[in-house]
Amino acid sequence: MKRWGVLVGAAVLTIALVAPAPSQGQVRLTSGKIVIAVLNDQSGVYKDLSGPTSVEAVRMAVADFEQQFGKFPGPVEIISADHQNKPDLANVKAREFYERYGANIILDVPTSSAALAVAEAAKELKRLYINITAATTQLTNDNCNKYTFHYAYDTYMLANGTATEVTKKIGKNWYIVYPNYAFGQDMERSFRAAIERSGGKVLLSDGTPFPNDDFSTYLIKARTLRPTMHVLGVMQAGGDLVNFVKQYNEFGLRSKGVNLAIGLLFLSDVHALGVQAFEGTLYTTPWEWVLDKQSREWADRFLARTKVRPTFAHAGNYSATWQYLSAVRRAGTDQPDAVVAALEGFRFSDFFARNAEIRRQDHRVIHDAYLARVKAPSEVKEPWDYVEILSTIPAGEAFQPLSASKCKQ
Amino acid sequence: MIARRLGWVALGGLVLLLPRLVYEGLALDILTWALFATALDILLGYTGLLSFGHAAFFGAGAYASGLLALRGSVPYPVNAVAGALVAGALSVPLLYLAVRRRGIYFAMITLAFAQMIYYIINEWRGLTGGENGVQGVPRVLVGGLDLSNLTMFYYVTVPLVAVGMWVCWRIVHSPFGRVLMAIRENEVRARSLGYPVDRYKLLSAVLSCTLSGFAGGIYVIAHRFVALETVHWITSGTVVMMVLLGGMETTLGPAVGAALVLLLRDILSTWTDAWGVATGAIFVAVILVFRRGIVGTLQQLMQSRLHAALESAPRRPDEATPVSR
Structure with missing residues (x-):
């Protein structure tokens, strides 16, 4: 029965996707053009994981989309700005x-506190906002609103995959270090919950300033903690994470039995320090370029354009732009309410998001996630080949279930 | 006299037209920072005390009125006035200690207090939201009128800022202001004349902080948001720079400085992220070439022109023909 439902759904979708194709040029633009704004960190700790190359990914998506479906009746402009994570x-x-x-529409917006600020603006001014790089689950819980969508991942997804797996395989006693702002606080909550669900225990958790250069206090504390901890859970991201891991290696903690678990890891972080610094790290990710042929093909085109391999943030920005433009086509207009209606409940599968659904109730975009491991230097076969995908977490299990959502739109 | 009146009319026209000339958000920022800078000038220009911690009072006003609006549904501008009072109350104990020193020591003490406030706000997460700030502050006028339209909010705010600026002007152009200047010029002499110098300094500082808090209150309602950056020492530095650029001890100098810095930042930041370099270069140039700031230098030029004109003018006949009869 269920399969039939999926089949019918797929058929309807195919028709829905194919049907508007001949009716080209019927899209009505309220101001004669579409303006896509990318707001992210273009100079600081989160620059490499998204930053200017995400703007490039959005450009690529617009060009590809117009090539496939024909031009919109007006120009599609792409603007961007640096929010410096403030x-x-x-x-x-x-x-x-x-x-x-x-x-x-505004896209990307890393740094959870900044992401929440943009959600307020989107809600007040009634315009679309698809967040890709911020992690906080508040975007689809307490702070959810009609115009805000959360696309790539969130702290629930990361904790659910990583904390469960690491607690089972490596050790039960955790010491968590997190950056003290919305993202870190949310990560700490999500990890604590997932660790305790799987029978582990959080001995201590410490908030650090953000951004921060010197983590030695926490690294020394990790060794002297009693009872002995097994896992040092680090919730820092981007440049902060790179600093943390660098110092972790300088202190030689790995050989002293302090295992590292990383909450959020981007390909660019591994590239910055090299695989040996992260060797064997287990983590959860919504996408990696080595996932399959389709992803590799896209990553090759991205490499040719930007000279770097994409992180999941770049892929997510591309995919989200595509979904927005296709929703505008389906709606036949760029009016925010109509586009929101076209996005809500939409199911799709593209190179980035597999088995995806844009949940109507909380605007969480659910899709498959993956448990991954950083390769050892000996396993690396080509440049940027750092990651091995271990298993797939199906879309239905990867994200916070709707029943637990605190979203009241 | 007529020229002066024309000048005020032109200025009023410019302020009213500002949202048509630049983006409304920027126009509002210019208003709030103009008031903030003018308030700082009471202390910096007229009393001669360089406060490097005014962000704390601007921020305290902003947080207080933001929280009152968000949690207590206090309408605008009552919340901004309440924010000003909170900032003023906060400044009493802190500045009471600080005014006992002058010069670099005063600057360092105020900076230290401001950093303490910064960390308290950062750690007091339940109230202030820490790094995340206070978000979604409602913008409602007394009487329940919704002010979500920025242009409307601008025109409601213009008279408030005008009153704030007038209060600043009144403070320094009063006998009290005269005493402040006397203290600045020669503290020992002022003391020997029987003025309780510390009390005067404290009152000047508290007034300055209260008005800064008022600017902060307007700021938070305009942005509907306040975060840690507002109380960061960079905010204190920026406002000192605005005052110096425009000209200390001039009625409109701080406002001109605020407008200049904000406009420059707005124009340059669309081109480059390194707008700070350009603003910094201009700042250095102004300090080296026109030490009195832009408005101060203009005033000086006009005055020397006036003097020159008076001296070269032909003497009036009744003066020119004295005793010969």
Whole structure:
């Protein structure tokens, strides 16, 4: 029965996707153009994992989309700005994008505190916002709203995969170090919950300033902690994570029995320090370029364009742009309410998001996630070949179940 | 006199037209920072005390009025006034200690207090949201009128800022202001004349902090948001720079400095992220070439022109023909 449902769904979808194709040019643009704004960190700790190359990914998506489906009746403009990971700057820039530059949509927005600020602006000004790089589950819980979508991953997904697996395989006693802002606090909560669910225990958790250069205090503490901890869970991301792992290796903690578990790992982090620094690390990811042929093909095109292999943030930005544009086509207009309606409940599968559904109730985009491991230097066969995918976490299990959602739209 | 009146009319027109000339958000920022800078000038220009911690009071005003609006549904501008009072109350104990020193020591003490406030706000997560800040502050006018339209909010705010600026002007152009200047010029002499110098300094500082808090209150309602950056020492540095650029001890100098810095930042930041380099270069140039700041230098030029004109003018006949009869 269930399979039939899926088949019928797929058929309807195919028709829905194919049907509007001949009716080209029926898209009505309210201001004669589509403006896509990318707001992210273009100079700081999160620059490499998304940053200017994500703007490039969005450009690529627009070009590919127009090539496949024909041009929109007006130009598609792409604008971007640097929010320096500061929530107040993100707030100012987002309002400016929507009000001054007439942006139809804001994409990306790493740094959870900044992401929440943009969600407020989207809600107030009634414009679309698809977040890709921020992790906080608050975007689809307490702070959810009609115009905000959360696309690639969240702390629940990361903790659910990594904490469960690591507690089972490596050790039960955790010491957690997290950056003290929305993202880190949320990561700490999610990891603690997942660790305790799988029979582990959090001995201690420490919040650090953000951004931060010197983690020696926490590394020394890790060794002297009693009772003995098995896993040092580090929730830092981007440049902070690179610093942390560098110092972890300098202190020689791996050989002293302090196992590292990383909450959020981007390909760019591994590239920055080399695989030996991360060797054997287990982590959860929504996508890696080595996933399969389709992903590799896209990653090759991305490499040719930007000279780097994509992180999942780049792929997510591309995919989200594509889904937005296709929703505009389906809706036949760029009016925010109509596009939101076209996005809600939509099911799709592209090179980035497999078996994806844009949940109507909380705007969480659910899709398959993967448990991955960083390779040993001897296993690396080509440049940027750092990751091995161990298993797939199906879309239905990877994210917070709807029953637990605190979203009231 | 007529020229002066024309000048005020032109200025008023410019302020009213500002949201049409630049983005409304930027226009509002110019208003709030103009008030903040003018408030700082009471202390910096007229009393001669360089405070490097004014962000704490601006921020305290912002957090207080933001939280009052968000949790207590206090309407605008009552929340901004309450924010000002909170900032003023906070400044009393801190500045009471600080005014006992002057010069670099005063600057360092105020900086230290501001950093303490910064960390308290960061750690007091339940109230202030820590790094995440206070988000989604409602923008509602007394009487329940919704002010979500920025342009409307701008025009509601113009008279408030005007009143704030007028209060600043009144403070320094009063006998009290005269005493402040006397203290700045020669503290020992002022003391020997019987003025309780520390009390004057403290009052000047508290007034300055209260008005800064008022600017902070307007700021938070305008942005509907306040985060840690607002109380960071960089904010204190920026506002000192605005005052110096525009000209200390001038009525409109701080406002001109604020407008200049914000406009430059806005224009340059669309081109490059290194807008700070350009603003910094201009700052250095202004300090080296026009030490009195832009408005201060202009005033000086106009005055020397006026003097020159008076001296070269032909003497009036009744003066020119004295005793010969």
